[in-house]
Structure formats: structure tokens, C-alpha cells
Amino acid sequence: MILILLWWGILLFQKSKEIHQLEKELLALQQDQLVSSEVKLRLEQLDGTLSRQVFMIIGEGFVFGIVLLLGIWFINRGYSREIEAIKQKRNFLLAITHELKSPLASIALIFETFKKRHLQGADRDKLIEHGLDETDRLTTLIKNLLLSAQIDKSYQPNFETIDLNLLVQKVADQVQKKHPDHQIETALDPAMQLGAFDQFGIYSVFYNLLENAVKYAGSSEKIVITTSSDQSGYTIEVSDQGPGILETEKRKVFEQFYRSGHEDTRRTKGTGIGLFIVKKMIELHHGKIEILDNKPTGSIFKVFFPKSKS
Numbered sequence: 001m002i003l004i005l006l007w008w009g010i011l012l013f014q015k016s017k018e019i020h021q022l023e024k025e026l027l028a029l030q031q032d033q034l035v036s037s038e039v040k041l042r043l044e045q046l047d048g049t050l051s052r053q054v055f056m057i058i059g060e061g062f063v064f065g066i067v068l069l070l071g072i073w074f075i076n077r078g079y080s081r082e083i084e085a086i087k088q089k090r091n092f093l094l095a096i097t098h099e100l101k102s103p104l105a106s107i108a109l110i111f112e113t114f115k116k117r118h119l120q121g122a123d124r125d126k127l128i129e130h131g132l133d134e135t136d137r138l139t140t141l142i143k144n145l146l147l148s149a150q151i152d153k154s155y156q157p158n159f160e161t162i163d164l165n166l167l168v169q170k171v172a173d174q175v176q177k178k179h180p181d182h183q184i185e186t187a188l189d190p191a192m193q194l195g196a197f198d199q200f201g202i203y204s205v206f207y208n209l210l211e212n213a214v215k216y217a218g219s220s221e222k223i224v225i226t227t228s229s230d231q232s233g234y235t236i237e238v239s240d241q242g243p244g245i246l247e248t249e250k251r252k253v254f255e256q257f258y259r260s261g262h263e264d265t266r267r268t269k270g271t272g273i274g275l276f277i278v279k280k281m282i283e284l285h286h287g288k289i290e291i292l293d294n295k296p297t298g299s300i301f302k303v304f305f306p307k308s309k310s
């Protein structure tokens, strides 16, 4: 296209020159009938017209070129985004199939074991505990799926006065109970004030952040959740000592279905909807979330809720 545009420009330029030449020749033929000052004036006018036409050709060509390049850039960007969205949906389908299949397979195995063997005491309790963990995993997954489907349109937050410290401690205790081999610590601001929050929404924010910290960090690595408040609002930080998140990924991880890496090679389980829900719930409270780097390794998810609008 650029070459065609250039070619068109050159042709137009040549045609203008030819016309200019012909007009000059015509003037030369009429020279005898005109006074010399008039001939000079007509010649200057002809030269002026040619340079204006040259400027016009270059100007129009330049504008066409820019519009063309912008068009190509927009189409290419839309196409790449579409491809990326298709890839993420494919990854999501693979992940969700796996996430639904594996707890169901475990639960089926537990029932078969009970059918074949008459287990008693600790063995029986262990198996029941395992079955409950798997149903819990399924329930969380289905809740998150439902939430991510309705969060943009039909989710109605129910704001009530709550103590954030109590809620954070409750989530921390639950996740700690579920993952006893991990070390979860809380550092709660004793002067924390009550605020208006959607309990279910805030619960899912901290539950997802803590579950992620457990999932992506090793069991020997400490997870800390801190709360603080001042005149402007409430700040909650969830820090882990895991692998951290690359600068280039820090925005993308909040997109629906986005997971770092590729589904075929990834080792952690997940569906890429956890952080999407987290961000949406925080936005419902007019808050914000950012990812900072923990030292020496790991991530800090910093959540802020303003007081005036919370």
C-alpha cells in the first residue's frame, strides 16, 4: 500500500510538471501578443502554482500514509487482542476441566475405598477429612465461577458496618486450618475503625489473596497479612515470599481467565478468575489494589479502601 501511494505521488508530480511545461510553452507562443511585464508575471504565477501543487501532493500523501499506518496498527492490535482472548478462554476451559475432574475423581475414590474396606479410627477420619477438603475445593471453585459470571451485571453488594480486623483474622484462621503446613501471620492495627463494607465481597478478596499466597509460595515461606487505617482509609497488605510477579504481568493478572505461563506446562492449579474477582470487589468499594515486590522475594498485594466512599 505504501509503495502504491508513493507511485501515485510520483505520477501526480510528473503530470503536474508536464502541465506546467505545456502552459509555459503556450505562454511562449503568445509572447508576441503580450507586453514583457505581463509575460514575467504569468511565468511567476505558473511557477507558484507548480510549487503549491507539489506541496499539496506531498501533504496529501503524508496524511494518507499516516491514516493507512494508523488503520493497520488498529486492525493489528484488535486482532492480537482477539487471539489473546481466544487463547485465555482455551486455557480456562482446559483448567476448569481439570479443576472439576480432579476433586470428583478423589471423592469417587474415597467412596470406593469405603465400599471395599471397612475402615475404622484414624484411617477413616483421615479419608473423611480428605473428602471434605475436596468438596470444599469444588464449592469454592463453583462459587468463584458464579461470582465472576455475575459480578459485572447482577452482583448487588450489601454494605454493612464491620470490623475489618475480625474479618481478616477469620479468613486467616480458615486458610491456616486448611493448610496447616503453611505459616500465616497477622499484624492487625489495634486502632482499626469500623467501616461500611460488603462482607461477602471483602471475604472473597482476602480469601482469594491468601489462597494464592499459599498456592504460589512454598510451605516454609511466611505469609503475612497486615491492616492499618488513617484519616483517608484502610490499608490491608498480603505479603508472601514466593516467586513474585514480573513487572510485565502485574496488570494482566487481574484480567478474567489470565494465568501466567501456559496451561500444558503450568504446575499450579487454578482458573485465572481469582484476582479478577478480587479487583472487581475492590472497585465496588471504590478502592484500589496494587502489586509490590517483597524483599528479598515474593509479592505484596496492597489493598486500599477510602473512608469517604467505603
Ligand code: ADP
Pocket (backbone or CB within 6 Å): 208, 212, 213, 216, 217, 240, 242, 243, 244, 245, 253, 254, 258, 259, 260, 261, 269, 270, 271, 272, 273, 274, 275, 276, 299
Ligand atoms: P489462578 O490462581 O487460578 O491462576 P488468579 O486470578 O488468582 O488465578 O491469579 C492469576 C495469576 O496471577 C496466576 O496464574 C499467577 O500466575 C499469578 N499470581 C497470583 N497470586 C500470586 C502470588 N501470590 N505469587 C505469584 N503469582 C501469583
